[in-house]
Amino acid sequence: MKFAHLSDVHLGFQKHESLQNIEQQVFEKILDECITRKVNFILIPGDLFHVNIPEMRIQKFAFAKFRQVHDAGIPIYVVYGSHDFSPVSNSVIDLLAEIGYIRKVTNATSHEEGKISLKCLIDEKTGTKITGLSGLKVGKDREWYEKLDRSSLEAEQGLKIFLFHGGISDMKTDSGIDGDQMPLSLLPKGFSYHAGGHMHKFNHQSFDEYSNVVYPGTPFAGYHADLEDNANGQKRGFVLVEFDDEIKSVDFIEIENTKYEIIEVDANNRKAESVNQELSEKTADIDVVNKVVIVKIQGELMSGKTADIDVSIVRDNLNDKDALVVNVSKNQLTSKEYSITEAKGSNKEEIEINVFSENIGQLKFDYPELLDKSGIKLASKLLQELGQSKLENENKNEYIPRIRDSALALLGLDDDS
Ligand SMILES: [Mn+2]
Structure with a gap:
């Protein structure tokens, strides 16, 4: 017998069309694998979707695929993740559960003495006992775990699986610590498999009384940093587990997503021109056809502004060479000559005005209206204008010109120029 374990698909995260296609293809491939390998059931401990109510076409796509799995007679067991759960409204997870394509495993009862007890469900064909807790937002789940009646779960006999969504501090990872983690000891002991998400x-990893604590990881990317990891060789896929009355094997099944190219430039102690030159040299002769290209510029410039690093030329050049997507990251680029000084304030507007006042002295322009008091006033008006969000039912073709026109009007510039 075997089961599949996947998590953190984050369906609906990708906004760029090509990346969205990959996100969906990878998900389809995994479920196709589950069908052809005839797994007995599938576990998804959270973040199946990027938000609790994804766009309708994302839902339609997911429902069609889940119907196939359902028709193949494969049950899917889930808990919510931190992304697809909402404390105030329903989630697409609830719709999928309502029509019977997936099954939520959490069956909890709160007792008067403050304890929470969980009941296992039993997978019909294999007799496996399955339970788990969702990853709710802002540390709420920690509270649940602390109240959890672990001993009754630990007393259950037979092959048991526990689904959870969250970081475990006892586990070694090669990535940085990710927010609040909880100790392994909060999970019930003696389960054959702890199926993790997040x-x-x-x-x-294996520990005493916790023989298999497993995270499959995202099958493609649920954060922007995941793409960079992919470009640096991170393998993506899902986990396939063989079992009888105990776990026989736990295998990572790689599912390829796309090809990558990463271009990294260290700007530390350099002038903007020399960084620009390195960027154009490094992008001149590479083959980027149908690849996700990540351009990463970091370090502290000796002179010039970070805006002097002209990524638009690099981006155009790579796009002309038929890169699938070009992602430029300048987040870790700063400059000695010009750096934003932080400022305090009692509300958002005050903080913004104070940031502008603290920093405007560093600027040198020929236009006096961009400097001093009038510059500060203009900057904060402009920020307010550019921060306006799309109106309900307004499409992109209406929204962009509306914002552009009002920003240009603020600057006293004509739209035709
Ligand atoms: Mn996630």
């Missing part, structure tokens, strides 16, 4: 890289 961590985006595959990780399988």
Whole structure:
């Protein structure tokens, strides 16, 4: 007998069309694998979707695929993740559960003395006992775990699986610590398999009384940093587990997503021109056809502004060479000559005005209206204008010109110029 374990698909995260296609293809491939390998059931411990109510076409796509799995007679067991759960409204997870394509495993009862007890469900064909807790938002789940009646779960006989969504501090990872983690001891002991979600890289570790604590990781990317990890060789896929009355094997099944190219430039102690030159040299002769290209510029410039690093030329050049997507990251680029000084304030507007006042002295322009008091006033008006969100039912073709026109009007510039 075997089961599949996947997590953190984050369906609906990708906004770029090509990346969205990959996100969906990978998900389809995994479920197709589950069907052809005739798994007995599938576990998804959270973040199946990127938000609790994804766009309708994302839902339609997911429902069609889940129907296939359902028609193949394969049950899917889930808990919510931190992304697809909402404390105030329903989730697409609830719709999928309502029509019977997936099954939520959490069956909890609160007792007067403050304890929470969980009941296992039993997978019909294999007799496996399955239970788990969702990853709710802002540490609420920690509270649940602390109240959890672990001993009754630990007393259950037979092959048991526990689904959870969250980081475990006892587990070694090669990525940085990700927010609040909880100690392994909060999970019930003696389960044959602890099926984890939330961590985006595959990780399988064994501890005393916790023989298989496993994260499959995201099958593609649920955060922007995941793409960079992919470009640096991170394998993506799902986990396939063989079992009889105990776990026989736990294997990571790689599912390829796309090809990558990463270009990294260290700007530390350099002038903007020399960084620009390195960027154009490094992008001149590479083959980027149908690849996701990540351009990463970091370090502290000796002179010039970070805006002097001209990524638009690099981006155009790579797009002309038929890159699938070009992602430029300048987040870790700063400059000695010009750096934003932080400022305090009692509300958002005050903080913004104070940031502008603290920093405007560093600017040198020929236009006096961009400097001093009038510059500060203009900057904060402009920020307010550019921060406007799309109106309900307004499409992109209406929204962009509306914002552009009002920003240009603020600057006293004509739209035709
Ligand atoms: Mn996630």
